[in-house]
Amino acid sequence: MAASDREFYVGVDLGGTKILAGVFDAQLNLLATAKLSTKADRGVEAVVDRIARCVGDAVDECDLALKQVRGVGVGAPGAVDTASGRVIFAPNLPGWKDVPLKKELEERLDLPVFVGNDCNVCTLGTFDREYRCKPRHLVGIFIGTGIGGGLVINGELYEGHNLTAGEIGHMVIEVNGPKCGCGNRGCLEALASRTAIFRRIQNAVKDGQKTLLTDMLGDNLKDMRSGDLRKAIRKGDKFVQQVVEEAAEYAGIGVANLINILNPQIVVVGGGVIEALENEFMPTLIKTAKDHVMPGTMNGIEIEASKLGDHAGITGAAVLARRHVS
DSSP states (O other): OOOOGEEEEEEEEEEEEEEEEEEOOOOOOOOOOEEEEGGGGGGHHHHHHHHHHHHHHHHHTOOOOOOGGGEEEEEESEEEETTTTEEOOOTTTTTOOEHHHHHHHHHHOOOEEEEEEEEHHHHHHHIIIIIIOOSSSSEEEESSSSEEEEEEEEEEEOOOSSSTTOGGSSSOOOOTSBTOOOOSSSSSHHHHSSHHHHHHHHHHHHTTTTOOOHHHHHHTTOOOHHHHHHHHHTTTTTHHHHHHHHHHHHHHHHHHHHHHHHSEEEEEEESSSHHHHHHHHHHHHHHHHHHHOOTTTTTTTTEESSGGGGGGHHHHHHHHHHHHHH
């Protein structure tokens, strides 16, 4: 085995509810994963400990030792100073303000650690692994609990002046729309995220709307998942279909805005909602985007669903680590 074949990298996707770690070989083939709940309510130190533990669990799954890993990449939610590896602010992680995540993990793991914004990291993963770095201009949009994104301009990840570029979920689509978690009204995230879709369905059920979801899950719908929406639609639930299609229309308007502004070669759409509802969501998104771009603007531009699914974050984080240590 060549020396380069013995190189291993770990990618970590840090979320508000779960930590996912994956071990990759030199060619960035995924070898094993490990997952832990984040338990963010236990505080910063406890979460950092759990990240380190998750990395160790993933490495152990491959029968490797930590010393065989060349680097660890982490995608963290919120604003991240990539140069220092500090999480400036993570709204879904209580108490995470100016956290020196790189330093803390390097002390625990005795390995080089590199930290980036989670959606930037996901975009990097799709750009590098799905598109082999070929498009010069690419936009990534990730629709899940919220909506995030990343921008590749001239072949490089663009982070912006204050390191917050790519906050696609917070472009305002409807001025007097529902309030968003960021404090504004009518953000794309407040209209098209899984949270927005679930909230609309739950509110309608409280007002007497009939849906197959209540037969499947009970009247309060507290255990609802994206996959349940797919099942209901395929069983003929017109109400759920309408809610999902309206969310997809809003997402399509957001994509049209990005195409008009940035003119990328590729718009790649991923995240948990797309993974569960690609066939129900993407056709409406694509049609709406094409209906709202300036005439001629769509020439040569592709809008596609990501194939990386739930592994986009760990793949991008491994790409981040390999780029820094190679």
